[in-house]
Structure formats: C-alpha cells, structure tokens
Amino acid sequence: MEKIFWPLEWDFLPYTLDNFRGIIMVVAPVDRGKTTLVRLLSSFFVSRGRKVGWVDSDLGQSNVGPPTTVGMVAGFRKFPLSLPERLFTPCFRFVGDVTPEKRIEATALYTAELVKEASAKSQVTLIDTCGLIFSLSGLRLKMLKMKLIKPDLVLGIGKEEEFELFQKFYGEQFWVVPPASQVSKKDYNKRRSYRERLFSLYFSSAESWELGWENLHFFLPYHPYFFLQRHHREEGTPVFEFSDSFSLILGSPEKKHDRECRVVTPSSLLSSICGLYTEEGQELGLGIIESFDEEQGTMVIKGKKVNSGKVGAVVPGLAKIDSKSLSVED
Numbered sequence: 001m002e003k004i005f006w007p008l009e010w011d012f013l014p015y016t017l018d019n020f021r022g023i024i025m026v027v028a029p030v031d032r033g034k035t036t037l038v039r040l041l042s043s044f045f046v047s048r049g050r051k052v053g054w055v056d057s058d059l060g061q062s063n064v065g066p067p068t069t070v071g072m073v074a075g076f077r078k079f080p081l082s083l084p085e086r087l088f089t090p091c092f093r094f095v096g097d098v099t100p101e102k103r104i105e106a107t108a109l110y111t112a113e114l115v116k117e118a119s120a121k122s123q124v125t126l127i128d129t130c131g132l133i134f135s136l137s138g139l140r141l142k143m144l145k146m147k148l149i150k151p152d153l154v155l156g157i158g159k160e161e162e163f164e165l166f167q168k169f170y171g172e173q174f175w176v177v178p179p180a181s182q183v184s185k186k187d188y189n190k191r192r193s194y195r196e197r198l199f200s201l202y203f204s205s206a207e208s209w210e211l212g213w214e215n216l217h218f219f220l221p222y223h224p225y226f227f228l229q230r231h232h233r234e235e236g237t238p239v240f241e242f243s244d245s246f247s248l249i250l251g252s253p254e255k256k257h258d259r260e261c262r263v264v265t266p267s268s269l270l271s272s273i274c275g276l277y278t279e280e281g282q283e284l285g286l287g288i289i290e291s292f293d294e295e296q297g298t299m300v301i302k303g304k305k306v307n308s309g310k311v312g313a314v315v316p317g318l319a320k321i322d323s324k325s326l327s328v329e330d
Helices: 034-047 083-087 104-121 136-149 160-173 188-205
Strands: 022-027 052-056 069-076 091-094 124-128 153-157 174-177 207-212 230-234 237-241 247-250 261-264 272-277 283-293 298-305 313-322 327-329
Touching: 022 034, 022 136, 034 052, 034 124, 034 153, 052 104, 069 083, 069 104, 083 188, 091 104, 091 283, 104 124, 104 136, 136 160, 153 160, 160 174, 188 283, 188 298, 272 298, 283 313
Parallel strands: 022 124, 022 153, 052 124, 153 174, 247 261
Antiparallel strands: 052 069, 069 091, 207 298, 230 237, 237 247, 272 283, 272 313, 283 298, 313 327
C-alpha cells in the first residue's frame, strides 16, 4: 500500500473522516484535484480496513472504465489499483461522449445505478465527477446526481462563495475544501493525449465482428425504445420503427419520406465509438464502427468485450475515433 501524503490544505480530512462510512461525492471545476482527492481518500479508507468503491463519471478523463463511459470498481481492499483493473472494469455504463453536456440525464442516471451497485459491496463509495459544474448544464448535472444518489457527504473543492448555491441546495452535507497547491494542471492537448492513450490500450486487443444493420440501436438502454424498435426495408432502405408516428431511416437525406422520421446516413456513423450489448441490454464492451456494406446490409465492428456474451445490439455514440491511429476526433 502506498504511503499517504496529504496536502496541507486537506490534512484535516483524515481526522474528520476517520469513522466515516457511506457515500462521498467530489465536485469541482477542472484542475482542482478531484481525482487526486479521490485517490487519497481511497488509500486512506483502505488503510483503515474498509472496503471501498470508486465510481468515475468523468467521461473524458476516465480513471475507471474507458472514456465515454461511467465506470466502477467496488469492494477493493488494496490501493492503488492497476490501470488494467480500472480500464477493463466489467462494471460500466456507455454514455457515448467525452462530455456529459448532451447526455446529462443518462450520465446522472448511470452514475446513480453504479453507486447503488458499489455501495452494496463497499463500506465507503467515492464518486469522481467531471469539471462541468458552474454552467446551467453543469448545475443541472450535479444537482440531479445529488438528488438521485443522496450522498452522505459532498466535497466541493474551491472557495466558499463559488459553492453558495450548492450549500443552499444540499445543506450541511456539502463541505467546501480549499484547492491543494500541489495539484498539476492539464491543458487541452494533455487531456486529449490522455484519452488517446486510454483508447489505444483499450482497443489493443480488439477483435472484429460482422453484424447486420438490424443490430443497430439509436437510444441508450435506459430508454424503453431500445428494446422495441422494429427493423425492416422499404424499397431497399433500412427503416427502424419506434412507434406508429416516428421512424429512423438509414439512408440518403435527399430522398423524400412519407412519415415523420430522422434520417441518418451510414457514412455519418463511420468511426463512431459504440456500446456493445447483448439483445437484453447487458453491457459487453465498446466498439468502433469501421465499415458498412449497403448492398448486404452489414457492418464491421472492431471492439473489445470485458463481459461474456454475444453482441446483439450496437449503440453508436456521439464521439468518434480513428481506429487506425486511435486518435479522438472532436
């Protein structure tokens, strides 16, 4: 176990939290040391003999699970955990982007699900979050997480005046702690490089599957339509029906359609990072859509499974990646 060196600004926490059991969420803008604090707390609670869970909902700078996902490891009694233990965790939820801004509800819901799972196996559960916080979407995201999860303690890293709204919202269970002076800052290039490294490692042992277009799903699994879409062809055009009034068509936007529909061109899905699932919606891993064969109605997915099962559903995300160079396209 690594020796714990607490920054001077945080050296009161070991005494204050010595007997703590429950859920702690850490929130702050970028470069305030959220992950550093979660790591220190993990080491501290493990050193006290407690089983610890770590839920990471920072989609772009993941420390648990690959980018674009909320990841979780639970019930661990040793720390630090190796990179493979964290990256290839079987407990994850695919959100599909490196920022939660367009997927706020999914990010909050999946975080809450994994916190519930982690808490069933752990005496202390720690939640790392992204730097989206003081914008309107950031406030929505953080408050929705607090409402769904009901953490026993929220630690906001910064100044008291920054978190006044959160303290009114969450009361005495929201503590403000000062930033640690020793925390390093990451610019855009460092953050992008970190994501590329994680993706490269994740897909380094990938395999390929050829699947039919009927395996495509266009909503995340928490959405009831994930299981109910019907696929057929009309004059050679793939149609995904979700209700009597709405369909999704995989084809050319120039072609006129008689129904209310969303048109998606196959080429726009190329290089999309996608979630891989069983037909029942169980998470299997991540993939990349490498090619489409429009005549055969098939696609080639390059992916990595961290759970066993047959790939029965592929959900394209919003982020893309070049599978040859494995560099994220923003």
